Each structure stands twice: as C-alpha cells, then as structure tokens.
Amino acid sequence: MADILLEANGVTKRFGGLVAVNQASITVEKGKITGLIGPNGAGKTTFFNLISGFMNPDEGDIIYKGQRINGMRPSNICKLGMTRTFQIVKPFPELSVLENVMIGAFNNTANTARARQKALDVLELVEYSEFASISAGALPVAGRKRVEVAKALATEPELLLLDEVLAGLTPTEMWGMIEVLGKVRDAGISIVIVEHVMAVIMSLCDHIVVINNGENIASGSPQEISDNPAVLEAYLGADFNANEVMG
C-alpha cells in the first residue's frame, strides 16, 4: 500500500437544510496528483474548504499524516504542510508579485533576505520572474493564477490543494500552467486539483474522485472514470446515451 498523505472519511457539511457535502471521502497518496471533479454546484469547493480548515465539518474525519485536523485553524494546517489556493484568487493587490510570494515564503523562515531568495526561486519555477516588481492588483487573470500557485508553493507544502487554477485561461496560458504543475509534481509535491477542464484532468491526474450533489459517485484512474456510466450521467443527464450521439 502506498503512502497515504490525506484521508477524509464521511465528511458532511450542512448549511441550514441544505446538505452541501454528504458523507464525502477522498484519499490522497503521496507523490500523486489527485483530481476532484464534479458538475457545477457539486460541492467541490465546500469540500476543499472543509479539508483546508476554512470550514468545520458537521460529521466525519479529516486525517492528514495520521493527525486529525478537523476544526484546526487554516494557518496551523498550512504549518503542517498542506497549502491551498482559492478558486476566486486572493492576491495581496497592493503588494508586488515578489512580496506576495515572499509572504508565503515566510512560512519557513523569519529572515527577509532568505524569504526573498525563496520567493525568487519559486517565481523562477513558475516562470513568472519577469513580473516580480509589478503590483499584484494590476495583473490579468492568468498572472493572478500564477501568483496564487507561487504563493502556495513558497510555503513549501507537502500537499498542494489547487482550486480551479486553470479556469478562465486561454489554451496557451493553460498549457503553460500545466507545465508548471508537472514541475511541481516532479519536485515531489503531492497535489489535489479541482478542475472543470476534462482534458487536463484526464492527462494530469493519477487518480480521480468524482462527486455530485455532495456525494462520492466514483473514484479510480482516469480511464475508469471516463468509462463510468454514473459519471456520464452526472455530467450529461440521465437520458443521455453516449452511443446514440456517437452513432
């Protein structure tokens, strides 16, 4: 059995009468890219918020490296080695790109010069060094997403949670980002990625978890997922028959 980094079991979150996440589970193996997919409103981002400590689950356990982290502060979870990005990116707009990334880098050092060096290294990795001195608020979407990833990487996580870092990018920008994610994996960092772009998920992920209406409906390798009728139904509707369309 491979090394398990993160395990969420039977996680439930209710908002009043609405069950946003219902008994959802995910297992993340070390060194792998795990995809979390599902139609709009499936509860992916809520699930992400639960795992990263931004929300408290009503039921279930979230175990990171053998430690139960339910109800822990996000900053403490980050200190344990799990860092997230936000779907709606949250740069520090008044600060420069370099300063944005330095703030992540301070997670492991109190020395400003060392944090600056770390930030420069990370910007090099995500191929965004030339924009280091621009203020983050002035960047276009693609740039903000890069900075979002760079900030998280600078905290030196073992597990990176990426919430739709490809959404809203042009194909060129997207492949640039995918290249970056490949480098991140090669650096030994495990990734959980929430994404809508199927081609990306299929080519990038080692393992995929599908949720719909807040519940797990499938999990497996990309091949298994694309052949799974429950997944097709969730995405395309119950009446859809792939064979009919394909002829």
Next chain:
Amino acid sequence: MYSRLKTSYIVYGVVLLVLLSLPIYAESDFIVALMPDGLSGSALLHVGILIFMFAYLSSSWNILGGFAGQLSLGHAAFFGIGAYTSSLFYVHFGLTPWIGMIGGAGLAALVGYGLGFVSYKYGLKGPFFALVTIAFAEILRLLFLYFDFTGGPLGLLIPLASEYTFWEYQFLEKEPYYYIALGLMLFGILISAIVSTSKFGYYLRAIRESEEAAEALGIHSMRNKMHAVALSAAMTALGGTFYAQYTQYIVPDDVIKIALSIEIILFAVIGGSGLVMGPVIGTFLLVPVGEMSRVIFEGGGAGASLVALINENIPAGEKFGKYMDYLSSGGGGGLAILLYGVILIVVCLVLPRGVLPAFKKLGAKMEQRNG
C-alpha cells in the same frame, strides 16, 4: 531605483541636520524677524515639539492602522494610559517618569492585547473594530473623570521637581523637550522601518490585504493582529508620558479626547498610511499649517466689527487691506479650522493615497525624463 533611494536619504539627512541644529539658531535675529509679531524663537521650538510628538504618535498608529489595516479611532486611550500611569507613579511614589513610562507602555500593551482579543475573537473587523476602539476610549475617559485617584475632572498636576535634572524628566527650557521629542520621533521611524522590513510587517500587510489568503499561507491572523495592537498601544503610551511631562498637567478631557485620536490618523492618512515615512511627512505638512493659520487668523483679538467694515464706503483695494487687518488682528476666530479643513479635503480629493506616494511617483517621473 537605487539612485532615487539615495536621493531621499540625502533629503532626510539634511532635514535631520536642520532639526538637530534648530535650537542653536532659534533665537537668532534672522529667525525672530521671520516669526510673526510678538513670537520668539521658543515658539518655533514649541511647534517643533508638537510636530515630533504627533509624528511619533502617528507612526505608532500607523503600525496598527496603516500596516495591519485595523482602523483604530481610539488611540487617545493608550495615550491617556501612558500619561496617567507614569504621572500617578510619580505623584504617589516619586518614581521617575523614565521608568514610569515603561510601566505605562506595558499596561497599554496588556490593555491592547485584551482589546484585540475581545474584538478579534468575535470577528469584529473594519468599521466594527473602529467602533469598539471609540467606545473603549470614551469609557476610559469617563472612568478617569469619575475616579478620585486620577484627580477626576480636575486632572493631575505634576509637582515640580526640586531640581531640574534629566532623571526627573522636567526641564525649565524647551530645548531638552525638543530633543526628547525628536528622539521619540526617530525611535518611531526606526521601529516602523524594522517592522516594515520584517516578517511581522509582511504578515501585517498580508492581513490588511486579505485575511483569508493570509491564513491559507500559514499566518495566524488573530495573533498577529493582537501583537500589532499591543505594539502600537505601547508606543502611543510612551508619547502620553512625554506629553504629561511637557505640559505638567493632564486632564481626561484633554488626553483621552476623540479629537486627538482623529488628528493622529489624519496625519498618517494625508502623508501616506502604511508607509514608514508617511505619518511623519503628513505631520510635517499639517501641523505647521494648523499652527500658522492659528497665529495669523486668531492673533490678539482686536474688536473691529466685520459688519461695519462691510458697510464702509471705501475703494475695494483699501477695503481688502482692511479685511486682512481685521483677520490678522484676530477677527474670524474659526477661520484657522476652516482653512485646515479645506486643505484636508483638497488633499483627500487630489491625493487619495497620501502625499508620499505622490512624491515618489513624481520622483520616478523626473528620473525617467532625465535618464
């Protein structure tokens, strides 16, 4: 970038030299001739002391309000805690204010931690935190008015020392106060610069920009904000002790008044909040304007009648001259405040981020043109 940095350091250095040597030539004929009628060079030192003290207070506020973006409208409370703690120790136990002020700073820090804890524990942000700080300052003012040991509404008179020594923190001349205030201001700038370039400063700015994003990057936002309140409060308290020693008389309605809290913020906002030199530059611009307009427009108060002047049948030029005479002899008492207000509004409209960022932009532009 490097050369611009150097230029600004040279400017700051020259200004510092001028300020350091000001007491030497304050009474010179040249300066006295420049001063408005009836004012000596010591009035100039007094204005200098005010500027340094407010620059220091504004810098202290800036750590919380500027760097961390936590709008405190009650910093007069910490100022009052500093002033009263050292003074009460001096009055009752004869403890030198130099040690008493450390007690005041410590107490202000503790109170700051408490205030921060209660506010942030219950998620009070932005305007709600501001309301808590106003309420806190007002309650403290009322308590100080109520209790006897603080002297109540009569205030606290700091007894004259038997001899004026540095250790007593009391002086006959203005010069020692001048240099102590200058030292305070430099201390404030130094602490701001250290905070600004340290991990703590980066974390405070991150919290100001987005608390959620800061948490996601491993920043314990509540703890850092509480540290900011405490540091800012402790620094402000040191300013309170200085004020008490300078005026030798404190009363709650004077040291814990809302107007003081607001003034401290204005200097920072006008100069450029969140920047090390912002509050200092704001103070250097505004305090002289305020003092000067007071001297010019609220002078002696000769009893000329404005209505009679308006109705007088004389040429317009002569009339204008008489208006100026009227104003300069103390007519139109509220004009100073009016002028002050107009300047504030104009600066806020034209330079919403403050004067310092505008200076920097101008400098960058000139550099581009030259090179």
